[in-house]
Amino acid sequence: WAPPRVLPERRRNAMLGVFEAMGKWSLIDSLMIFILMAAMKMDFDIPPADGAANATAAAHAAGAAPPVASVSVEVMPTGGITLFTLGVVLSLVLTAAVVHMHKTLRLPHHHPSARTLRPAPAATRATPSPPPSPPPS
DSSP: OOOTTTSOHHHHHHHHHHHHHHHGGGHHHHHHHHHHHHHTOEEEEEOOOTTOTTOOHHHHHHTOOOOSEEEEEOOOOOHHHHHHHHHHHHHHHHHHHHHHHHHHHTSOTTSTTOOOSSOOOGGGSOOOOOOOOOOOO
């Protein structure tokens, strides 16, 4: 991401808010592809023309002539839709991670979830205490 001298914190906060809000809508593309895949499954027969030469007399007598052609249309998912959906999910996860990092870096340094970019002041650092001295004899 960008340091505060390149991208001010208020602007970064606004950009991340937009990314987080709009990212949730990016799964609609995948949803629409799956709906269209289900809707595009079709099976139909092309009936013979009246007086067709290939229609048999027995089929006419039974009242049903065999179809000229049977057509089956089915949309098969390939690797593209899988990679696209994985890319969208990865984008959502990375955006959530960046927003989390942005929010935890903004917390006060004494907050338990805060991360600091610089070491704590010397007064708050724990210094090792000297070993206890033996009792006087």
